[in-house]
Amino acid sequence: MNCRAAGVAAAPATVAGLAADSMFAQQAPVKRDFEAEIRAALQSAKNAAGFEFFGTLARICLLPQSGRAGTPDNVPPYVANPASAPPRDYWYAEPARVFDNLYFVGGKIHSAWALTTSEGIILIDTIYTYNSEELIIGGMQKVGLDPKIIKYVLISHAHGDHIGGAEMLQNRYGVRVVMGGADWDLVEKYPNRYKTMSPKRDIVATDGMKITLGDTTVTIWLTPGHTPGTLSYTFSVLDRGKPFNVAYSGGTAFNFANSTPDPGIKNFQTYIDSQRHIAARAASAGATVLLSNHSEFDNAVNKNRMLAGRGNGPHPYELGADLVQRYFQVMQGCARAAQLRLEQQLAESAAR
Numbered sequence: 001m002n003c004r005a006a007g008v009a010a011a012p013a014t015v016a017g018l019a020a021d022s023m024f025a026q027q028a029p030v031k032r033d034f035e036a037e038i039r040a041a042l043q044s045a046k047n048a049a050g051f052e053f054f055g056t057l058a059r060i061c062l063l064p065q066s067g068r069a070g071t072p073d074n075v076p077p078y079v080a081n082p083a084s085a086p087p088r089d090y091w092y093a094e095p096a097r098v099f100d101n102l103y104f105v106g107g108k109i110h111s112a113w114a115l116t117t118s119e120g121i122i123l124i125d126t127i128y129t130y131n132s133e134e135l136i137i138g139g140m141q142k143v144g145l146d147p148k149i150i151k152y153v154l155i156s157h158a159h160g161d162h163i164g165g166a167e168m169l170q171n172r173y174g175v176r177v178v179m180g181g182a183d184w185d186l187v188e189k190y191p192n193r194y195k196t197m198s199p200k201r202d203i204v205a206t207d208g209m210k211i212t213l214g215d216t217t218v219t220i221w222l223t224p225g226h227t228p229g230t231l232s233y234t235f236s237v238l239d240r241g242k243p244f245n246v247a248y249s250g251g252t253a254f255n256f257a258n259s260t261p262d263p264g265i266k267n268f269q270t271y272i273d274s275q276r277h278i279a280a281r282a283a284s285a286g287a288t289v290l291l292s293n294h295s296e297f298d299n300a301v302n303k304n305r306m307l308a309g310r311g312n313g314p315h316p317y318e319l320g321a322d323l324v325q326r327y328f329q330v331m332q333g334c335a336r337a338a339q340l341r342l343e344q345q346l347a348e349s350a351a352r
């Protein structure tokens with residue numbers, strides 16, 4: 001609690017209001033205490049994160065910020081020269097059956113998920129060009145799934161760590177590929193950047209779109225921010241026959257123009273509005289499970305290991321509705337703190 005709040009609380013509200021009014025009349029304009037506002041936003045993110053979402057907090061509140069993706073259209077080094085891709089030890093993780101109908105087929109850092117249905121498989125994200133073959137195709141075979149029955153591939157956003165296997169899967173199995181419209185545009189605009197990972201334009205996601213395969217539906221929510229076409233999802237899974245609702249967060253770091261007030265303030269607002277949107281959809285879906293496409297955000301790889309020792313205990317991914325909401329509060333608090341720094345910059349340059 002700060003002193004001002006305590007003082008206001010101690011005095012009758014009307015008296016405090018009058019005193020403040022007459023004080024402000026003499027001293028206007030009032031200078032905003034940006035440092036205090038930034039500290040409050042960071043503290044709200046830290047409180048929301050607790051131990052559960054420390055990775056997300058670290059990445060977007062504490063570590064140096066990501067910046068915007070550049071505009072050059074260059075072939076990524078690991079595509080131009082596959083020998084330069086990170087070694088297998090760096091990214092390999094074992095596949096895992098996480099729920100009755102949801103399998104982890106990702107790596108140590110980036111996730112991909114296979115959602116099984118009565119009519120085939122919905123695959124969520126496709127990792128890199130250099131490891132999608134082993135992690136997704138190989139991983140599915142290892143857990144007894146047939147990659148030939150993948151029917152839909154949902155791409156959370158068009159970055160190389162999530163779209164890498166989409167072209168291969170479209171060519172090999174004729175899967176339907178779903179992506180946000182603005183991210184389809186990126187793929188078409190940068191043919192070199194997306195070399196060997198540019199599926200042909202297929203399904204353009206819209207807000208509230210339902211992808212239904214047999215007995216299973218994934219609902220898509222547009223959450224622009226990380227990229228202009230970033231997608232998040234809600235869907236249901238079964239744990240030993242019992243249904244649970246999942247909120248899937250599709251883009252996290254501040255990979256947009258964010259170093260100057262214009263357009264940074266607006267971009268952070270887009271990001272914050274998107275987190276409010278998916279948080280509200282998660283709440284109305286009754287989501288108690290939070291999934292991401294990076295293990296640093298949802299602890300997928302650690303949790304997969306915990307599953308082995310679960311016995312009759314709770315499912316390690318089952319967090320409860322409150323913690324799922326707190327995930328999105330971490331994202332909002334960190335984004336608000338960064339947005340406030342830009343508002344401070346703008347106020348200081350206007351005062352000069």
Ligand SMILES: [Zn+2]
Binds near residue numbers: 157159226251255
């Ligand atoms: Zn990304």
